[in-house]
Amino acid sequence: MGIDLGTANTLVYVSGKGVVLEEPSVVAIDQDRKEALAVGEDAKQMLGRTPGNVIATRPLRDGVIADFDTAELMLKQFIQRVHGGRALIAPRIVIGIPSGVTGVERRAVMEAAAQAGARDVYLIDEPVAAAIGAGLPVAEPTGNMIVDIGGGTTEVAVLSLQGIVLSESVRVAGDELSDAITQYMKKVHNLVIGERTAEEIKIRISSAYPTVDDEQTMEVRGLHLLSGLPRTVTIKPPEIRESMSEPLSVIVDAVKRTLEQTPPELAADIIDRGIMLAGGGALLKGLDTLIGHETGIVTHVAPDPLQCVVLGTGRVLENFKQLGRVFSARSSTM
Numbered sequence: 632m633g634i635d636l637g638t639a640n641t642l643v644y645v646s647g648k649g650v651v652l653e654e655p656s657v658v659a660i661d662q663d664r665k666e667a668l669a670v671g672e673d674a675k676q677m678l679g680r681t682p683g684n685v686i687a688t689r690p691l692r693d694g695v696i697a698d699f700d701t702a703e704l705m706l707k708q709f710i711q712r713v714h715g716g717r718a719l720i721a722p723r724i725v726i727g728i729p730s731g732v733t734g735v736e737r738r739a740v741m742e743a744a745a746q747a748g749a750r751d752v753y754l755i756d757e758p759v760a761a762a763i764g765a766g767l768p769v770a771e772p773t774g775n776m777i778v779d780i781g782g783g784t785t786e787v788a789v790l791s792l793q794g795i796v797l798s799e800s801v802r803v804a805g806d807e808l809s810d811a812i813t814q815y816m817k818k819v820h821n822l823v824i825g826e827r828t829a830e831e832i833k834i835r836i837s838s839a840y841p842t843v844d845d846e847q848t849m850e851v852r853g854l855h856l857l858s859g860l861p862r863t864v865t866i867k868p869p870e871i872r873e874s875m876s877e878p879l880s881v882i883v884d885a886v887k888r889t890l891e892q893t894p895p896e897l898a899a900d901i902i903d904r905g906i907m908l909a910g911g912g913a914l915l916k917g918l919d920t921l922i923g924h925e926t927g928i929v930t931h932v933a934p935d936p937l938q939c940v941v942l943g944t945g946r947v948l949e950n951f952k953q954l955g956r957v958f959s960a961r962s963s964t965m
């Protein structure tokens with residue numbers, strides 16, 4: 632089983648079957664009964680809409696486990712769902728985690744997987760898994776650059792011969808873009824909006840670079856700060872793009888810094904092959920154009936950016952012998 636345990640979404644790949652689960656990393660807990668009310672998509676629908684005794688939370692923040700018990704519970708639920716309620720034949724699990732996490736954070740992920748029933752747990756750095764999932768030839772002696780923009784972290788890495796030559800991880804990604812939109816709506820339109828609405832604005836009309844859709848409009852509903860009453864405001868893409876400029880420049884700067892440090896031979900390979908974007912954040916309209924414009928290097932979006940990491944873990948599972956050097960840790964080394 633391969634798992635992308637992400638801040639925003641968790642995906643599971645089963646060897647021989649492909650991606651069998653893709654759910655938001657959200658858990659709704661009934662605090663009176665101390666039990667999970669919903670996990671995944673159902674819990675996400677409850678975000679910001681729960682009564683006092685129910686909390687809908689994300690157990691991961693910035694790509695790492697922030698709430699261990701809830702993360703373990705979520706992981707168990709997902710693994711059980713994949714097994715269709717049958718008894719778990721403790722599987723071998725490969726989990727993608729951000730490359731910048733500490734040893735303590737790595738052990739927390741491994742422990743959660745072991746508690747959830749895994750026999751052998753292998754950790755793979757997310758950029759390596761994303762590059763494999765995006766179809767980059769990571770086993771060859773050639774430079775590949777992958778930029779994985781998730782919910783909580785953006786990872787930029789240069790890979791060659793199954794390994795990371797250099798990488799940079801910044802804790803700014805899709806969530807910060809949504810947060811920037813929330814703050815803008817509050818400051819400029821006096822409108823308080825929830826997390827889900829901010830994400831909807833980002834997905835529907837925002838862009839990182841001017842596009843032909845710039846004249847499009849969207850009606851946003853929220854709570855007016857001054858009157859305290861519900862109100863609808865009409866917004867356009869350019870103002871939303873402007874509101875995201877700070878987090879976007881953090882992402883672009885991370886790419887530039889990594890390129891500046893890349894050894895010349897590998898830099899030449901990257902100029903030939905281009906930069907590959909993966910992760911849900913890669914779906915932001917115009918982000919490839921912005922990065923291409925800022926770096927002068929052709930930038931591509933992976934065919935299925937949201938699934939790159941989990942597809943990479945799956946490919947590793949299915950080619951265990953050939954790709955055996957890609958792991959950053961395994962449970963027997965805990």
Ligand SMILES: Nc1ncnc2c1ncn2[C@@H]1O[C@H](COP(=O)(O)OP(=O)(O)OP(=O)(O)O)[C@@H](O)[C@H]1O
Nearest residue numbers: 637638639640694781782783784805910911912914
């Ligand atoms: N069409 C879209 N346009 C812009 N952003 C999008 C789009 N679709 C998804 N996203 C964003 O992608 C992010 C989730 O990406 P992904 O599932 O790759 O992250 P993750 O793996 O859970 O996070 P991390 O790698 O940080 O742990 C969210 O912030 C989401 O809002």
